[in-house]
Amino acid sequence: xxxxxxxxxxxxxxxSVSLLEGGELQxxxxxxxxxxxxxxxxxxxxxxxxxxxxxxxxxxxE
Numbered sequence: 001x002x003x004x005x006x007x008x009x010x011x012x013x014x015x016s017v018s019l020l021e022g023g024e025l026q027x028x029x030x031x032x033x034x035x036x037x038x039x040x041x042x043x044x045x046x047x048x049x050x051x052x053x054x055x056x057x058x059x060x061x062e
């Protein structure tokens with residue numbers, strides 16, 4: 001997943017959320033999707049934090 005772009009990860013997260021909201025998954029599959037979503041969120045947060053740090057280097061007043 002780490003090789004995916006930010007946008008691709010957002011799409012994967014959106015699909016996981018849709019599956020979970022659909023309510024048709026068996027418990028085990030729902031737990032897998034939930035855990036997958038948490039991993040995606042962690043990667044997205046790391047990338048956002050990296051981008052924020054890069055912007056602070058470019059413009060320290062922000």
